C-alpha cells in the first residue's frame with residue numbers, strides 16, 4: 001500500500017518533516033497526511049513512517065493505537081465516535097449507542113455496506129460538560145437525544 005503514495009504526498013511530507021528540529025516531532029502531521037491519502041494507517045505505513053522519522057516501529061504503533069483519529073482500517077465517509085466514559089454513560093451514552101446502532105443497522109466497530117457510516121465507541125472526547133456526546137469526523141455534538149441524532153444524520157445529506 002505504501003508504495004502507492006503519490007509523489008505530491010511524499011513532497012508534502014518532506015516539507016512537514018523539515019519544519020521540526022527533530023524528525024520524530026513530525027509524527028502526528030505525517031500520519032494525518034498519509035491517512036488522508038490512504039484512508040488508514042496499516043503495518044506498511046507504520047514501518048515506512050518509522051524509517052522516515054528514524055524511530056522504532058513500536059513508537060509509531062503506540063501513536064496510531066492511542067489516538068482515535070487514526071484508523072487502522074478504512075472507515076466510512078462519516079465516522080461516528082461515541083463517548084462511553086462515565087460522565088457520558090451517566091447522562092445516557094448507552095441510549096445514544098443503542099439508537100445509533102438501530103438507526104444505522106450496524107454494531108460498534110462496523111461500517112454500513114454503502115461505506116457511508118462507521119460507528120465507534122471511544123474514551124472521553126474532552127467535552128464532558130455536553131454529555132452525552134459524540135464526534136462525526138472532526139465535529140463535536142453534545143447533549144444528545146435520539147431526536148437530535150436523527151436531525152444530525154439527516155443534515156449530513
Ligand code: FES
Nearest residue numbers: 083088124125128
Ligand atoms: S466522558 Fe464523554 S466527553 Fe468526557
